[in-house]
Amino acid sequence: MIGQLDDLATFVAIVEAGGFRDAARASGVSASGLSEAMRRLETRLGVRLLNRTTRSVTPTEAGQKFYESLRPALGEVSRAVDTVNNFRDRPAGTLRLNVPANVARTVLAPIIVSFLKEYPEIRIEVTAEDSFIDMVGGGYDAGIRYDERLEQDMIALPIGPRTQRILVVGTPGYFAEHGRPGHPRDLLRHRCLCGRFAGGGLATWEFEKDGEIVRIDPDGPLISQPGSASDLLIQAAVGGLGLLAMFEDWMRAELDSGVLEPVLEDWCPAFTGPFLYYAGRHYLPAPLRAFVDFVKRQT
Structure with missing residues (x-):
């Protein structure tokens, strides 16, 4: 059988x-x-x-x-x-997660390392993609998304940093040659390194200050999917090719070293961090239940 x-x-x-x-x-x-x-x-x-x-x-x-x-x-x-698993001393099995690329890179890694050390009989399978997916229909136990992308009728649990930012950055050399934008609309006169969504559309850069929202459709010499090719975009910015809008955490080393410098910081407010979400049912598979309890202990 x-x-x-x-x-x-x-x-x-x-x-x-x-x-x-x-x-x-x-x-x-x-x-x-x-x-x-x-x-x-x-x-x-x-x-x-x-x-x-x-x-x-x-x-x-x-x-x-x-x-x-x-x-x-x-x-x-x-x-x-x-x-x-309810009769085992320690839960075992496979936990399948679907997460955005930036979460896999900067949020999930340290959590998973600690979790798997505590629960060595659990295996985690992570799929990193930025598109909106049917988590249950796709065969996943749970997903991680930001609040504007959460599926309905799901339980949402905060995971990782509670605030994050997207910053616009460039090199000191680029700013010396082209000047620093003082307003988001100034970016229309700059070379920008652009991201393309999995569906094909170019990512709009959005800014907010004192209730004013400004959306910019950037243009420049390089276009790439930010999730799968973020290192390419960052290295292009480090090379002085243009300005880049990217998660602050992704560029921490370059920002701390001064290789990249932020601009328009007062137009780049923090936003709410990601959530772990899963189907609201009474019974949870043991690996998911253990992971949910572990995340709750971290908050």
Whole structure:
């Protein structure tokens, strides 16, 4: 029975990963092992579940229907198995988190290190992405987002620093050559290093002072996704290529050393830090329950 459940879970993992290679990387099982599990499952059911080509792996019509029914059922099985954790001395299992890139880099790392040292039998899988996602539908136990991006009907728990800032920075050499902006609209005359959202749109730079809100669509020689290529943008700013708007924490070393200097600080107010959020249900998987309790102790 356990072997059959493993084969079912393998099928779900392959569909969600979009192929054997990525599923193998996520599960730690070889691609050939996953292929053998799928052969057993399709033979047992007498139905082809996956269409395989050299370029892609997609579910057949039967496979898609099977996946849609199987995914929530496996979730129930996982929760049932997890109840055994209530009888263990220490919780065990996997905690799946979806977080923005800046949270993974500056907020989550020290928390996870301390947590895993306290709970060595728990494994954490972190997916870093900045787009808005269906946390439950995506198979995650919890997510971390800022308050304007939280899903409805979720429990939200503060995690990490309670205030953060985005600063506009440049090098002393850049300011010596091009001058310092005194107002956000002055940025329209400067070379700016721009961020692009995962959906394709350019990030607007927003400023606020004394109730006045100013939004700027920056322009400049470099455009990149700030989450996945933040180091590229920071190094471009350090090289004097232009001005950059970035999380203050990401640039702490450059700011402390004076390599980068902030401007328009009075137009860059602090905002509320991130929240851990999860479905509001009475039963929590043991790894999530342990993580929630751990975060509460840190605040």
